[in-house]
Amino acid sequence: MDLISDLNQLKAADLYIAAISDDAIADLSQKLPKDICLVHTSGTVGMDVLSRQSKRGVFYPLQSFSKNHDVRFDQIPICLESNDTETMTLLEQVAHKLSKKVVHIDSPQRLELHFGAVLVNNFTNHLYALSQNHLKNKGINFDLLHPLIEETTRKALTIGADSAQTGPAKRGDFKTIQRHVNLITDQQLKEIYNLLSDSIRNHSKSK
Amino acid sequence: MDLISDLNQLKAADLYIAAISDDAIADLSQKLPKDICLVHTSGTVGMDVLSRQSKRGVFYPLQSFSKNHDVRFDQIPICLESNDTETMTLLEQVAHKLSKKVVHIDSPQRLELHFGAVLVNNFTNHLYALSQNHLKNKGINFDLLHPLIEETTRKALTIGADSAQTGPAKRGDFKTIQRHVNLITDQQLKEIYNLLSDSIRNHSKSK
Numbered sequence: 251m252d253l254i255s256d257l258n259q260l261k262a263a264d265l266y267i268a269a270i271s272d273d274a275i276a277d278l279s280q281k282l283p284k285d286i287c288l289v290h291t292s293g294t295v296g297m298d299v300l301s302r303q304s305k306r307g308v309f310y311p312l313q314s315f316s317k318n319h320d321v322r323f324d325q326i327p328i329c330l331e332s333n334d335t336e337t338m339t340l341l342e343q344v345a346h347k348l349s350k351k352v353v354h355i356d357s358p359q360r361l362e363l364h365f366g367a368v369l370v371n372n373f374t375n376h377l378y379a380l381s382q383n384h385l386k387n388k389g390i391n392f393d394l395l396h397p398l399i400e401e402t403t404r405k406a407l408t409i410g411a412d413s414a415q416t417g418p419a420k421r422g423d424f425k426t427i428q429r430h431v432n433l434i435t436d437q438q439l440k441e442i443y444n445l446l447s448d449s450i451r452n453h454s455k456s457k
Numbered sequence: 458m459d460l461i462s463d464l465n466q467l468k469a470a471d472l473y474i475a476a477i478s479d480d481a482i483a484d485l486s487q488k489l490p491k492d493i494c495l496v497h498t499s500g501t502v503g504m505d506v507l508s509r510q511s512k513r514g515v516f517y518p519l520q521s522f523s524k525n526h527d528v529r530f531d532q533i534p535i536c537l538e539s540n541d542t543e544t545m546t547l548l549e550q551v552a553h554k555l556s557k558k559v560v561h562i563d564s565p566q567r568l569e570l571h572f573g574a575v576l577v578n579n580f581t582n583h584l585y586a587l588s589q590n591h592l593k594n595k596g597i598n599f600d601l602l603h604p605l606i607e608e609t610t611r612k613a614l615t616i617g618a619d620s621a622q623t624g625p626a627k628r629g630d631f632k633t634i635q636r637h638v639n640l641i642t643d644q645q646l647k648e649i650y651n652l653l654s655d656s657i658r659n660h661s662k663s664k
Contacts (some may be wrong), residue, residue: 281641361640368624370648373584375621381576406585417578433569433572450583
């Protein structure tokens, strides 16, 4: 792959994929020729931000990437959008080479999907971190929870999260909830505990 | 296995395991003979609730159980506690027949562990349910998030949740956070979104 640092040196290509930060996409679009086919990879930015290019689209791999951790790319859903049939055909060809799961999702739906992804990825991961942090402070090995974490995920994906819900909040076991709250010294963690317990209760009541 | 419904018909045994609801344990202990060896299976109730029995203990399998879903029992950590060496030896023998992971955990530590388990199990599962519910209302297939959920778990267990944290809150990307908040019509979900986003930010600042 040739690296360039000057957009004027950009070589001719059938497709340009702007895999850059959300806020930089509009600016890049303005600096590039009108007649290229340009797509971005953002989950939250609409396709219209590329309005300078008549052939535009979105190529959004629905996964969270971290340095030093490889992912199985063929399992990642790739969400495509374009204003142009020819561009869409091109995007589909590229997407199918990378993944077995290729879907068409428009900009408003992609934003909803990204929101859903934040709940199941960023927020659950943060709960893992909060739990690990709490247990570390108490001298308890977090590894003891690894089988539970694996099982929770497996169960939610097989029987569904609604059926898989267990625990003191679901049961309305206020004694245990109070015992837990008494353990928490961090005010924000206490708020999280109470709010999520409330939400679990409301969610099961509305079934 | 013989079933009885009258405690007077209880047969002689080396070990009695009370796998019953937390609130019923103390009462059962009072109704059983003093000279038996009795343990309970609760994560949150102290061993002392069995004070009538001189040989007492706890046999706590650290897993969440659901009807219609089998678990691999040999992977479940079994946390043991006893006031009596002989009873502990017996508990270890039974535990090692069921699982490869047997640990000694006292009552206060077991309660901490149970709290940590609620964060990584009940709360993450509830976030899956909230996400699924939101996307269902928008006509989006939740299955698209399955690979992300699997990857989030795998990554947290390999590189650790702190290193695995990504997303708008971690990046301080307020535009995306605002776009998400604008999607949320449920007031409690909005509170959860804001509180967990704040907590992620505070957590990364304190590193």
